[in-house]
Every structure is written in C-alpha cells, then in structure tokens.
Amino acid sequence: MVVSFHDVPIIDLSCNKSLVAELVVKASEEYGFFMVMNHGVCKDVIDRMEKEGLNFFGKPASEKRLAGPPNPFGYGTKYIGSNGDTGEVEYLLLNNNPQSISQTSKSISNNPKEFNCVVNDYMEAVRNLACEILELMTEGLHVDDNKSVLSNYIRDVDCDSLIRLNHYPPYKGDTSSAPSSHSDLDGDDQGCDQDQLRIVGFGEHSDPQILTLLRSNDVGGLQILLEDEMWVPVPPDPMAFCVNVGDTLQALTNGRFKSVIHRALVNSSESRMSVIYFAAAPLHAWISPIPNLVTPQKPSLYRPFTWSEYKKTTYSLRLGDSRLDLFKVQ
Ligand code: GA4
Numbered sequence: 001m002v003v004s005f006h007d008v009p010i011i012d013l014s015c016n017k018s019l020v021a022e023l024v025v026k027a028s029e030e031y032g033f034f035m036v037m038n039h040g041v042c043k044d045v046i047d048r049m050e051k052e053g054l055n056f057f058g059k060p061a062s063e064k065r066l067a068g069p070p071n072p073f074g075y076g077t078k079y080i081g082s083n084g085d086t087g088e089v090e091y092l093l094l095n096n097n098p099q100s101i102s103q104t105s106k107s108i109s110n111n112p113k114e115f116n117c118v119v120n121d122y123m124e125a126v127r128n129l130a131c132e133i134l135e136l137m138t139e140g141l142h143v144d145d146n147k148s149v150l151s152n153y154i155r156d157v158d159c160d161s162l163i164r165l166n167h168y169p170p171y172k173g174d175t176s177s178a179p180s181s182h183s184d185l186d187g188d189d190q191g192c193d194q195d196q197l198r199i200v201g202f203g204e205h206s207d208p209q210i211l212t213l214l215r216s217n218d219v220g221g222l223q224i225l226l227e228d229e230m231w232v233p234v235p236p237d238p239m240a241f242c243v244n245v246g247d248t249l250q251a252l253t254n255g256r257f258k259s260v261i262h263r264a265l266v267n268s269s270e271s272r273m274s275v276i277y278f279a280a281a282p283l284h285a286w287i288s289p290i291p292n293l294v295t296p297q298k299p300s301l302y303r304p305f306t307w308s309e310y311k312k313t314t315y316s317l318r319l320g321d322s323r324l325d326l327f328k329v330q
Contacts, residue, residue: 213277245257
C-alpha cells in the first residue's frame with residue numbers, strides 16, 4: 001500500500017514536562033515529525049498572519065507579480081528554487097527581520113507597516129515555541145546541562161530563519177496528466193479525501209534548517225514519508241502546529257533525529273494555505289553534533305560544517321536531493 005491511515009504523533013504541550021520531553025524525543029527519532037497542541041501561540045497572532053496571507057493571495061496575478069521574483073525574498077509561483085523544480089503552488093518568502101519596511105512589503109500589502117508588524121509578531125511567537133520545543137528535546141535527550149544548547153542557534157539575532165506562505169489554489173487542470181510515472185502516487189486512494197488529487201503542489205523534500213513549524217487552514221494535503229516508504233497524510237488542524245526535524249538538527253543529534261521527507265498534494269475544490277517558519281542557525285554558526293551524542297560506539301556521522309556552507313550546497317541542488325549525505329564522514 002502506498003498511502004495509509006496511520007496515526008501521526010500528536011503531543012499536548014500542556015502535559016507533564018518530562019513526559020512531553022520524552023514524547024518529543026521519541027517522535028523525532030521515529031518520524032522526524034509530530035504535531036503540537038496547546039502550544040501557547042496566541043490565536044490573534046495566528047489570525048492576523050492568516051488574514052495578511054489571504055489578502056495577498058487574493059490579489060490579481062499582475063499585482064502579486066510585483067512582489068516577485070523570490071530571490072531571495074518575495075513572491076513566486078510554480079517555480080521552486082532555481083534548479084528546475086516546479087509545483088502547483090504560489091508562495092511568499094519573508095525575511096527573518098522585516099523591521100524596516102522593505103520594498104517587498106510595499107508590494108505585498110497596502111499597509112506595509114501593519115504587514116511588518118504582523119510578521120514580526122508571528123515570527124517572535126513561533127520562535128519562542130521553536131525554542132521551547134528544542135529545549136524539551138535537550139531535556140529528553142539527557143545530553144547537556146545547558147538546556148539551551150540547541151535553542152541558542154535560533155535565538156541569535158543573526159539567525160537565518162525565514163517564513164514561507166504557501167498557497168495551493170483548487171486545481172482545475174487536467175488531472176489525467178497526474179504524475180503517473182511516480183510509482184508512489186499510483187496506489188489506492190486510502191488516506192486521501194475525495195477532493196485530494198494526486199497532483200503534487202510541493203514535491204518531496206526535507207527541510208535544510210534546524211526545525212520547521214507549519215500551520216495550515218483546515219484543508220489537507222501535507223504528507224510525510226515513513227522509513228518503510230509509506231506516505232502518511234497529516235490530518236489538517238488549524239489549532240495545531242506541525243513540527244519537522246530539519247537536516248541541521250539531524251546533524252546536531254548525530255543522526256539520532258531524522259529529518260522528515262514530506263510533500264504537499266493539491267485539492268480539487270478547496271484552497272490550502274500554510275504558514276511555515278523555518279528556524280535556522282546564523283550563517284557563520286558551526287554545526288557539529290552535541291558532544292554527548294558522539295561516543296566510540298557512535299562516532300560522528302557528519303563532518304562539521306557552517307550553516308552558510310550547508311545552505312549554499314542546498315541551493316545548488318534540486319528539491320528532492322539528499323544533501324546531508326554529502327557531509328557524511330567517509
Ligand atoms: C525547502 C525548504 C524551504 O521552503 C526553502 C526551500 C528553498 C526555496 O524554495 O528557495 C529550496 C528548498 C527549500 C531546498 C532545495 C532548494 C532550495 C528550493 C530548492 C530547490 C526556502 C529552503 O530553505 O530550502
């Protein structure tokens with residue numbers, strides 16, 4: 001079977017802290033993915049961000065194009081990265097620090113000041129949540145007296161984090177041109193609702209950063225790939241955040257956590273919008289495993305690298321390429 005009903009881990013952050021820390025570690029080891037409930041991010045902050053996204057994507061194409069191209073920030077459609085990847089998606093890539101009213105914000109919103117304020121508030125709230133999750137991970141791994149050993153990377157003022165808004169309009173195109181050559185899309189429809197098409201909105205990949213926090217409206221489409229090559233649909237839940245382990249966290253944990261391969265399929269009747277926060281280290285930061293996770297039995301899997309070096313490699317490759325393998329110790 002290709003796509004299955006399978007429970008993805010859902011963790012209630014309001015439960016007992018040491019239990020939560022254990023669950024977070026277990027999910028990061030087994031799936032590289034989990035959902036969090038009772039996360040403490042204010043509904044108003046989420047709603048304002050969602051509204052800005054809907055306002056923007058609701059504009060005529062000619063107006064949206066004025067906010068592009070997305071290099072490195074701004075509006076893009078269909079083309080993902082610059083090495084030939086495409087998808088049925090339009091998106092906005094936003095800077096970590098939109099304090100100053102950039103040219104991009106001016107072309108995104110009629111009220112760029114308000115837009116920047118909304119993005120700043122969202123960024124701060126999700127950064128705090130990401131720090132809390134990284135600290136739970138350190139606690140659950142029992143590796144370091146300094147509980148901030150991971151969260152310090154993304155708390156740094158120079159961190160290279162970013163926000164991405166993805167919009168998948170209902171797909172009205174020719175579904176007979178579905179990627180039938182992708183054997184993984186050929187299976188039965190289990191796990192997909194009726195409107196879920198086998199058209200790829202955003203192709204399979206892992207995230208290069210440390211941690212990803214994704215929130216979407218109540219339309220499904222996100223799927224994660226399990227180790228046994230099974231695609232598992234993630235149930236849409238606007239109240240939850242989906243958490244992905246990124247490649248950098250896989251390296252920092254010496255391979256103990258797995259960066260999750262995921263993709264997004266499109267829907268025939270409803271549009272899906274997701275807001276994604278990618279928590280990254282500063283460009284100059286060195287990425288090498290937490291010392292306690294390196295032992296004679298488990299020597300370093302990857303050579304040390306800077307985030308800048310990893311990012312450069314990532315952007316020189318295709319979406320679905322496995323880049324971390326290039327950093328393996330021979
Ligand atoms: C995947 C995760 C983030 O969305 C992103 C993407 C980036 C882009 O869209 O420009 C990349 C992709 C992502 C990995 C490989 C390269 C770069 C597109 C692409 C083909 C913003 C990121 O950091 O890496």
